Amino acid sequence: MGKFAQTFLNWEVMAQYAPKILEGFWVTVQLALAVVIAGIATGLVLALARSFRVKALNLLIVAFVDVLRAVPPLVLIIILYFALPTVGVRMSGFVSTWLALSAILASFAEEIFWAGMLAVPHGQWEAARSTGLSFLQAMRFVVLPQAVRITIPPLTNRTIAITKGTALGAVVAVGEILYQAQSAYSFSYNPSPLTLGAVAYLILFIPVVWFGRWVETRFAWKR
């Protein structure tokens, strides 16, 4: 047990690298928030655009969504970071990770929002329009509030899963938790920083997972 603690819970090593991990913690938080905001906003815009039912536009949206659902996030990040520079497009690891994860979240969010809008019965549109609400007003005040409510549980779970992908940024040198833990590990040749990194992720994501559980029960839809 003493040896185990020496290896995985080495206080000296941990104390030394804790500030680095903390630094990484904030980078992870920033990256995650940026992904959530950009991803969900883009997804909503795409779903709204789709509701106008312009054929060519819808085809484009479906193609975008399908590609981003089929290609692994890490492959996307690596294409953005390692492949694009060969044609002169350069971006930092942070931007590549942010862009890849936001696009993926956007595609999932679009699908979820769109399915939610379809789930609102047609009679709701008719009732709203019959009282003189315009298309956009009916969308804004009648259809979207119901669609959002239906979509919140799946959207929350998907968002959590994708924000955990911020750890993939370590592969393209984003100074987030995993990257910091990994480099501390290779400097010290002791896995304690990895333990610390793991704890940092748990501190960040356990509450998020619980929040997801709460949302699932809270929004269980009753009609």
Add this chain to the structure above:
Amino acid sequence: METLITAFFNLGILRETAPYLWAGFKMSALLTLVVVPLGIAGGLAVALIARTAFRPLRWLVVFYVDFFRAFPPLVLLMFIAFGLPFTGLDLPAFVSVALAFFLNTSSYYGEIFRAGIESIPRGQFEAARSTGLGAAQTMAYVIVPQATRNVIPDLISNTLEVVKLTSIASVVALPELLYAARQAQSITYNATPIIAAGIIYLVCLWPLVRLLSRFEHRQIALH
């Protein structure tokens, strides 16, 4: 356009690196064939244990599920691949990856099966028990088959995510598709292999994405 083709869709490079990519593809396929059934079996076990009458065991399972759902899979993988050797347990890369995937995916599959089992009305249990089936028989012959059918879209969706996730094995030098593509890129100084890997994922997984999108629309619409 010319530059784009030379940089991303270079047939000469593709021909040269195809054997690498093919070997990587086979490894990815093998990994998928190992981790998906393991994860499903683990998930089913998790869901069944979550229903035992013995409370501490139930809590343990909830803890297990939340713990591994909060952990980014890449963090888990690195912890296992880089940390475990310090305990004297030096697993081959493939085994480390399989272990990490088992812990991660069995939590997700477990949640899906749990929801499926909860969706079965009490009357089904009572009917089965009233005909003299034991608790285990009731589960095996009556509840689990129905539960599985109810959650097929979720199972497929999660499996899609697992297949995509196998790409993170490249980080611990398991020679799967993405790893092979990156090796090929560093040898040829050309991004074509990475783009090819992306396209291979797209071609293999796109049918699954289409299928799911159809399921999801129907599912939410029936909500």
Add this chain to the structure above:
Amino acid sequence: MILDVAGLHKSFGDLEVLKGIDLKVAERELVFVIGPSGSGKSTLLRCCNRLEEPTSGSIRVEGVDIMAPGVDINAVRRRIGMVFQSFNLYPHLNALGNVTLALRKVLKKAKAEADDIGMRALVRVGLGDKAKAYPNELSGGQQQRVAIARALALEPSIMLFDEPTSALDPELVGGVLAVMRQMRESGMTMVVVSHEMRFARGAADRVVFMDQGRVLEEGPPEKIFNEPEHARIKEFIASLNG
């Protein structure tokens, strides 16, 4: 004339549902539309506020051609109240919220004023005490009365009812009909598509019988119910009573 429909045609693809309808509704009149299912009654109503786009023909509401290019259809619609068979209450808003949404967003009334008007509409349909209740907490009959209040609150010049009681359990029908009767007494112009023949006999000024996309016959209820010119109508009415 509040409503003046002339030569109205409507096709869905190859299927011609309305084959030239003429219908005039005067102020304070209650016109009852009956006919077998598939005769185009609902489509006729839904064309009157362009929830369905007519294929050809003209529709005038208070003298305004609502088919004219550039007409503000949303302004027209709020002058035409509509009550649906399936209520279509907004499940995410309470009763008062359902009634006041258009008041606030279409008529741009302040919240306090909209709430005041909404409350009065709810009181008129006998649900002043249910303002805070959500649709899933109300019975079908109560939901339909809230839907009526939602239309009434906009002070329409005409109300269209599309089978307002056919989704209700029998014991809940009376409450909705009572509200409709009271609206008629206060002088509301109404067009009602329904199978409630007893209500039609007692309250309608005129009954229109539709069959296969045309108006087969129209006249005062006594005539249509007791001595129609077409045997088809007699059969239909007998089948409802049977």
